[in-house]
Amino acid sequence: MKLKAVIIGFSHMHVNEVALYISEQEDFELVGAADVKSSVDDIPPLRYTPKWNLENVRENYCKNIYDDYKQMLDELKPDIAFILTENCQKPEVVEECAKRGVNVSIEKPIAVRYDEAKKIEKSVEKYGIEAVVNWPVAYRPYLYKLKNVLDSGVIGKPIKLRYINGHTGPLGKGAKHRGVSSKAEEMTDVQRGKTWWHHLSHGGGVFLDIACYGCYFSDWFFGKGKSVISCGENLNTPFGDTEDNFAAVIKYDGAMSVVEGTWTTPRAVIPSGPMVLCTDGVVMCTGGAENSPDVKAFDIYGNELEIPGADLSAEFKNMPEMYAHHKKTGEDVFKMLTLSENMKIMTMLDAVIKSSKSGKEEKICD
Known part of the structure; x- marks a missing residue:
């Protein structure tokens, strides 16, 4: 049945x-x-x-x-x-x-x-x-390839995640989403400002749209952090009351995550995907999020390393x-x-948002 x-x-x-x-x-x-x-x-x-x-x-x-x-x-x-x-x-x-x-x-x-x-x-x-x-x-094979490199220890201990992601807003110019072949139609600023994406009271804004991914990767690679300091601003969408750009640092004992997001610049023109700096090298996403993404790893001297692929089972679709x-x-x-894992992710995202409001470092709750 x-x-x-x-x-x-x-x-x-x-x-x-x-x-x-x-x-x-x-x-x-x-x-x-x-x-x-x-x-x-x-x-x-x-x-x-x-x-x-x-x-x-x-x-x-x-x-x-x-x-x-x-x-x-x-x-x-x-x-x-x-x-x-x-x-x-x-x-x-x-x-x-x-x-x-x-x-x-x-x-x-x-x-x-x-x-x-x-x-x-x-x-x-x-x-x-x-x-x-x-x-x-959760269904992108290249990200599991990156995680396999970290787990193998071939480039040492992970100490710093760098993650940046961006687009022109969920309904911005040229926006395109999986499941539909065409791009978003042109909208006026007045129309865009009436959508829930640009209302904080409805859960809109770049933090909930993009910072959540940085918290996801931080939790997956490092576990739950200890504290956060962040900044969010509305730089180019005055028709809404949400932030459209942010930067955050999630602190750990012996590691950190540097997470950035934008609703003003698309992935096509900025580097995208996680990069993890380790004690003996670096592993990074290549090709951009939409242009044949892959992963490469380099040792501390800049030599490219041979790394295993990720053979995911059918349910990871x-x-x-x-x-x-x-x-x-x-x-x-x-x-x-x-x-249970998403409750941990939410504690980090909550601290990211609180820090942007308070202007202070915020502890991630237990």
């Missing part, structure tokens, strides 16, 4: 690739989808806006669209809900799913703040459901593949997709 899946929320443009992946996974059936009402102003259904995303999913993957997601849960009784709402809506939606015994896949990051993530954790534990967190980077494999075999999902 196939796993019955529903989609809740069309606010995140990742919904288009998630719907595609569900439709391609032979053990899944996408039985319904519903949006969650927002308090942001309506704008025309331009590509990658919630209304456009809904119609794209309706046309290509699921005709059964509900006006009320709670009614959908009650009537369809799905096995799992893929949640792609505004970040601020996630705790409430998870609770409604949990009350009905519906497992959840939450699009990264898990919440706006750590205390909101704790609400999600409480709902999951209270009602005994499964919760996983979907990170697109996307979340529907990962979750179907988990249900069929009983094996755990990849640890970076688990709720």
Whole structure:
């Protein structure tokens, strides 16, 4: 019997690739989808806006669209809900799913703040459901190749992560997202400013969009940090109240992560992907995030080293593949997709954001 899946929320443009992946996974059936009402102003259904995303999913993957997601849960009784709402809506939606015994896949990051993530954790534990967190980077083979180099010790002990990522904003000029072949349509600043991405109260901004990835890699490579100092500014998007550029340093005992993100400069013209400096060399991503990315390693003298590849098993393709494999075999999902690991990631992201507000170094909570 196939796993019955529903989609809740069309606010995140990742919904288009998630719907595609569900439709391609032979053990899944996408039985319904519903949006969650927002308090942001309506704008025309331009590509990658919630209304456009809904119609794209309706046309290509699921005709059964509900006006009320709670009614959908009650009537369809799905096995799992893929949640792609505004970040601020996630705790409430998870609770409604949990009350009905519906497992959840939450699009990264898990919440706006750590205390909101704790609400999600409480709902999951209270009602005994499964919760996983979907990170697109969890399915990139070249990143496992990089991790294999670190684990091998061939270039010594990892001591410094450098990570920068950028685009012109989720709905910026030339923006393109997996699952759709075309780029974002031109929008006016007034239209863009009305989207949830540019409202702090809805969980918008570059910190939740990009700093979360830096926290993900920091946790994966080094574990949970001790403290953070960061700075965020709105440098080129005055139509919103969110930061569009940031820099942060996550401190460890004997290591650090330097994380940067921008909504003003695309990956095509800046280096992208993690680089890890080690005691005896460096390992780095090459080719850019979208141009045949690979990994190279060099010793301390600049000599390129031969490094092993990463032969990932079939479930490391996307979340529907990962979750179907988990249900069929009983094996755990990849640890970076688990709720427990994402609570650690959220403590770091929370400290990054707090430091940018306070102007002080902030301790990462236990």
